[in-house]
Amino acid sequence: MTRERLQKVLASAGVASRRSGEDLIRAGRVTVDGRLAIIGEQVDPEMQRVVVDGMPLPAIEHQRFYWMLNKPAGVVSTVKDRHAERTVMDLLPQNARREARLYPVGRLDEGSEGLLLFTNDGTWADLLLHPRYGVEREYMVGLDRSVTKQQKLALREGVELEEGLARMDLLEDATTAQVRKLLELLAPPHAELRWYRVVLAQGWKRQIRRMFEAVDMPVRRLVRVRVGSLKLMDIHAGEARPLDHKEVTQLASCARRSTTTRPPKPSRQIVDPGEAADHGSPE
Numbered sequence: 001m002t003r004e005r006l007q008k009v010l011a012s013a014g015v016a017s018r019r020s021g022e023d024l025i026r027a028g029r030v031t032v033d034g035r036l037a038i039i040g041e042q043v044d045p046e047m048q049r050v051v052v053d054g055m056p057l058p059a060i061e062h063q064r065f066y067w068m069l070n071k072p073a074g075v076v077s078t079v080k081d082r083h084a085e086r087t088v089m090d091l092l093p094q095n096a097r098r099e100a101r102l103y104p105v106g107r108l109d110e111g112s113e114g115l116l117l118f119t120n121d122g123t124w125a126d127l128l129l130h131p132r133y134g135v136e137r138e139y140m141v142g143l144d145r146s147v148t149k150q151q152k153l154a155l156r157e158g159v160e161l162e163e164g165l166a167r168m169d170l171l172e173d174a175t176t177a178q179v180r181k182l183l184e185l186l187a188p189p190h191a192e193l194r195w196y197r198v199v200l201a202q203g204w205k206r207q208i209r210r211m212f213e214a215v216d217m218p219v220r221r222l223v224r225v226r227v228g229s230l231k232l233m234d235i236h237a238g239e240a241r242p243l244d245h246k247e248v249t250q251l252a253s254c255a256r257r258s259t260t261t262r263p264p265k266p267s268r269q270i271v272d273p274g275e276a277a278d279h280g281s282p283e
Contacts, residue, residue, distance in 0.1 A: 003042040006032070009050065011122020013057050014101035018126050029053050058101060064121040066243040067096055070235045071116045072187060073221075077107040077281075088116060092240050105129065109206065112283035113186065114139075114224035115232040117243075124248070127255035128227065134201040135228045135255050137282070139208060140174055140182055142193035142221035147171070151215040159214045163204050166211055172197045182223065187237040193220055203282030222283050228254035 004012075010021035010030070022039050024030050030037040031051045043050060050057040071077065075086050088104055089097065096102060096118075105117040105125045119125055128135050147155075158165040174182075174195040183189040198208060209219045225232045229250040235241055243251075 003044045006030070006037055006041050006043050006050070007039070008122070009043055009045050009057070010052070011126070013045070014103065014120030014122070015052055015057065016103060017105070017122050017129055019129060021122075024052060064124070065096070065102060065119060066121065066124070066248050067092060067102065067118040067240055068230065068232075068235070068243055069116045069118065069240040070185060070232060070237050071108050071113055072237040073111050073113050076110050077104050077116060079103055088118075091238055092118065096240070096242070107281045108224060109222075109281050109283040112222045112224070112281070113237065114222075115227055115230065116224070117227060117230075118240075124252060127252050131202065133255035135251075136199055136201045136226070137203075137224060138226035139198045139200070139283070140178070140221075140223045140225050141196045141198055141208065141212065141219055142190060142223070143196065143212070143217055144193065144220055145217075146194050147196065147215075147217060151217060154215050155211055159211045161204065161207070161210055161214070166204065166207055168198055168200070168208075168211060181233070182225065185232065185236050186221075186223065190221055200282055205281055207282040209283065224283070227251070 006025065007018040007021040010016055010024065011018045015021065016024060021030075025037045025039045028036055029052060032041070032043055033048050037050075045057055069088060069091055071088055071091070075088055075091065077088050079089055080087065089102070092102065101120050102118040103120070103125075105119055105128055108114065108116050117128065127133055152171055155168045155171055158167045160166075174197050178197070179195045182195070183191055200207070204210075208222060212219050223232075230243070230247055
């Protein structure tokens with residue numbers, strides 16, 4: 001096997017996406033032939049011993065798997081967490097966990113809900129996660145009361161957060177049909193909330209919640225209902241299903257299209273929602 005950048009080798013082995021692989025290396029959790037790994041170094045996993053958290057790198061799988069989950073609130077979006085009662089991995093069917101070393105593509109905060117993707121394909125995961133691809137995430141935001149015109153204007157013009165100025169380019173009232181469909185998929189439904197739609201292609205950690213809090217509108221529920229071309233429309237809270245070939249390729253195409261159609265970034269622009277396991281979640 002030819003030598004490749006270590007981050008790519010980790011992704012190909014299903015350990016993590018390339019970005020989160022950099023975090024593992026930076027944290028000193030990866031060694032190559034017994035020494036601490038260096039970000040960007042090239043390795044041959046067939047000739048060198050790569051170890052992550054004390055475990056040898058698994059053989060690189062050629063078969064790729066892709067799953068989606070409707071994550072309920074109260075479940076953490078990590079592969080392992082000794083402090084958590086449940087992780088999202090516990091919600092995947094046993095056969096899915098046996099098939100490959102799946103990991104979440106990004107993250108939803110413990111209190112957030114909705115569409116979460118899984119794969120062992122690091123290249124595909126990077127297409128959805130990396131800031132330069134700008135893949136859209138759509139959310140339904142449940143509030144105790146209606147947003148005023150002044151609050152909408154403040155969110156559109158920009159709210160100062162610790163990282164800089166953050167804007168919501170789209171803030172719309174959700175339609176009755178959208179809310180009705182959403183409530184069918186949630187547990188519990190919380191029909192008394194006022195729901196709004198937010199679409200982001202970029203963002204900071206917990207950006208949506210912090211922006212609404214900045215205009216005195218705490219978020220009661222936050223549900224991701226779309227990533228790129230894929231919508232949360234046929235699975236209930238806690239359920240998961242594999243993606244078909246068309247869904248996988250359409251998601252990858254969304255990332256590739258955004259690199260050619262996106263306008264130049266302004267000087268003060270929010271960064272990728274990343275979804276997050278790697279870049280911080282906008283939830």
